[in-house]
Amino acid sequence: xxxxxxxxxxxxxxxxxxxxxxxxxxxxxxxxxxxxxxxxxxxxxxxxxxxxxxxxxxxxxxxxxxxxxxxxxxxxxxxxxxxxxxxxxxxxxxxxxxxxxxxxxxxxxxxxxxxxxxxxxxxxxxxxxxxxxxxxxxxxxxxxxxxxxxxxxxxxxxxxxxxxxxxxxxxxxxxxxxxxxxxxxxxxxxxxxxxxxxxxxxxxxxxxxxxxxxxxxxxxxxxxxxxxxxxxxxxxxxxxxxxxxxxxxxxxxxxxxxxxxxxxxxxxxxxxxxxxxxxxxxxxxxxxxxxxxxxxxxxxxxxxxxxxxxxxxxx
Numbered sequence: 001x002x003x004x005x006x007x008x009x010x011x012x013x014x015x016x017x018x019x020x021x022x023x024x025x026x027x028x029x030x031x032x033x034x035x036x037x038x039x040x041x042x043x044x045x046x047x048x049x050x051x052x053x054x055x056x057x058x059x060x061x062x063x064x065x066x067x068x069x070x071x072x073x074x075x076x077x078x079x080x081x082x083x084x085x086x087x088x089x090x091x092x093x094x095x096x097x098x099x100x101x102x103x104x105x106x107x108x109x110x111x112x113x114x115x116x117x118x119x120x121x122x123x124x125x126x127x128x129x130x131x132x133x134x135x136x137x138x139x140x141x142x143x144x145x146x147x148x149x150x151x152x153x154x155x156x157x158x159x160x161x162x163x164x165x166x167x168x169x170x171x172x173x174x175x176x177x178x179x180x181x182x183x184x185x186x187x188x189x190x191x192x193x194x195x196x197x198x199x200x201x202x203x204x205x206x207x208x209x210x211x212x213x214x215x216x217x218x219x220x221x222x223x224x225x226x227x228x229x230x231x232x233x234x235x236x237x238x239x240x241x242x243x244x245x246x247x248x249x250x251x252x253x254x255x256x257x258x259x260x261x262x263x264x265x266x267x268x269x270x271x272x273x274x275x276x277x278x279x280x281x282x283x284x285x286x287x288x289x290x291x292x293x294x295x296x297x298x299x300x301x302x303x304x305x306x307x308x309x310x311x312x313x314x315x
Contacts, residue, residue, distance in 0.1 A: 033277025059300035135196030
């Protein structure tokens, strides 16, 4: 079985057109929603000491040459011992024979990448036409990658960031300044919402960081931190103010995403929730004052598409 390491994978991605990568993940959303994908429930293990979680996501898209099994972990105290918080790998199998084709030893990079690309897809189709400022909750890998991929779809360079650690927020500010962003550090999450009309939440919080009163008309929120049971970044009442609630997988998000809290607390019903793949496949228009939400828990079709993308371009 062929093993493709992180350096080889990064080379493929770095040499690829940005629009091709965005299109790849857009197709992943559509495949989940149009019935061409077979995606079993996510396997999940939660750990308390030290805190962490592990996901197994796997599936198959009709007529694709491969099926993929992805294992990803997140252990949030690793940084204190000099290790990355996130890691993982993808196993790619021939869809006609079941034989293993390769192991993508991506160390979690492809999961991070497809998650950031999903944020860009959501913002392009659900976000405001004119982005006055971008808000980021969190200062970790996704806080960086989400902002980087947003720069592929908007020229906005004004950024408001909130992080629990002032030193990490300062480091984030400096790092993103080197990429051309003007980053303002906020003392509280509500200050982010006061200034930004495109907000991305990227934390592993288990308590809401933004309240319904914080969110201004015309704001879009991409919430991607609540990817496992118990995680929550948004006050569920925000969903009651939203004109559009979209998710990557309705089944997953009602089970353990931000949408779970909104439905269980009866701010919205499941009928109010639409999948992003459904919106991409149909015409969708956004009113300037609409509040929109994209709830991203991560879907296996994204792993399938990004793994296939690497194999198709690696030669």
